[in-house]
Amino acid sequence: MTQHTKAEVILQVKDVALTYDRPILRDINLSIRNIVRPGFSQGQVVTLIGRSGIGKTQLFKILSGLQAPTSGQVTIHGNQPVKAGDMGVIFQNYYLFEWRTVYQSLMLAAKKNKVLAGMEKQTIEQYAHQFQLTGHLILYPRQLSGGQRQRVSIMQQLLKGSNFILLDEPFSGLDVCMLDKAVELLLQVSLSDELKTLIIVSHDIETSVAISDTVFILGTEPNKAGATIKKEIDLIERDLAWQKNIKQERRFLETLEEIKADL
Ligand SMILES: Nc1ncnc2c1ncn2[C@@H]1O[C@H](COP(=O)(O)OP(=O)(O)OP(=O)(O)O)[C@@H](O)[C@H]1O
Ligand SMILES: [Mg+2]
Structure with missing residues (x-):
């Protein structure tokens, strides 16, 4: 495993729920920690993966402070409730x-x-x-x-230049060549600053896993209405983070299969 430590919590989601005419999100709890990697100014790249219509964009808006959840809260930089403008936001419709x-x-x-x-x-x-x-x-x-x-x-x-940059489906609509460039650039950005944190919302599993250090799977559970975080995968522990050319490796492909089974 690449040498690193996980330091202070830089973003925390606590008991977030969102209900319209029916529950969309429930019991969302997650935290993002500052990753410290000796010799690198290593930022964080976190992906939220889930099927179309599951509630990714809704969670994205809540994380960015643009929409209030029905209950629960999102805090950044210690204990500050997130507010609109705190994060750089890249919407699905550009x-x-x-x-x-x-x-x-x-x-x-x-x-x-x-x-x-x-x-x-x-x-x-x-x-x-x-x-x-x-x-x-x-x-x-x-x-x-x-x-x-x-x-x-x-x-x-x-x-x-905000520390947090949220991207909703940044890989859709890019051709193969531009996709590689976008990935390269995002990785470059994440390395530009210790505290830079990219939060990517996507259903492109392969690209997301290749670029991230942590993946959260948003999905539903039997007999419960609304989507929640079903699993957190630490890609550093699996030796899949910060490595180029892992897409052919067995442990990478196995992780993709595992995620697909959970969607
Ligand atoms: N204002 C609203 N009122 C009621 N329901 C809504 C509203 N906005 C979104 N929804 C519902 O919330 C659910 C989640 O929508 P969301 O846009 O977050 O999905 P998504 O995971 O981002 O999908 P995609 O991958 O297709 O972008 C959908 O079923 C949608 O119909
Ligand atoms: Mg969406």
């Missing part, structure tokens, strides 16, 4: 400012990040190059493809 060019939107995001002061333009150009969007900076969102909108949306949140 909301963008339609009346601003890509560059203007990205500049607005970069200006919010004090760490980038004086280096906003340079950083935007660097990201744009990495994401193959250099020629698109002068365009408006309506002139972009779905995959391009998604990349702009990811860049926007990366530029803002």
Whole structure:
């Protein structure tokens, strides 16, 4: 197992439930700890996996502070209740400012990040190059493809620099080549800061397991209404975290099978 320790809790979900006309989520309890890895500034990459319609996006909104649960609470940085704006949020539908060019939107995001002061333009150009969007900076969102909108949306949140970045289905709609690039970039971001935490909501099991240190499975249990966390898988313990080229390895494939059986 790669040497590491799990230090303080940086995000905690306690007894969260969400009910509309019927229970959607119940008894959601989970915590994310700061992973300390000697010699690395290692951030956290956590994935929430579940079937379509199970309640991932609802939990995503609760985690981001954009929606209040029916009961229970989410706290970050010790014991602070999470509030809207605390986290960088990348929605499933890639909301963008339609009346601003890509560059203007990205500049607005970069200006919010004090760490980038004086280096906003340079950083935007660097990201744009990495994401193959250099020629698109002068365009408006309506002139972009779905995959391009998604990349702009990811860049926007990366530029803002919040410690927590929530991504709802970041891998859908990307072609194989862009998928590898997105994974690479997210890993790079997670390594950029000890406290940087990516929370990915996805039904792409293979990509999620390959990128994460921890997987939470959201699913239902017999005779109980509403979805809950059925299992937490520590990929570090299984020696599956922080390794490239594990997709062919047996223990990786076995973990995928285990997750599928739990969905
Ligand atoms: N405002 C609402 N009122 C009532 N039910 C809702 C509301 N919003 C969502 N739901 C229900 O909550 C459930 C979970 O929806 P959610 O969008 O979280 O699913 P999901 O896991 O993200 O699915 P997908 O993978 O398809 O994105 C769905 O059954 C949906 O019908
Ligand atoms: Mg969803």
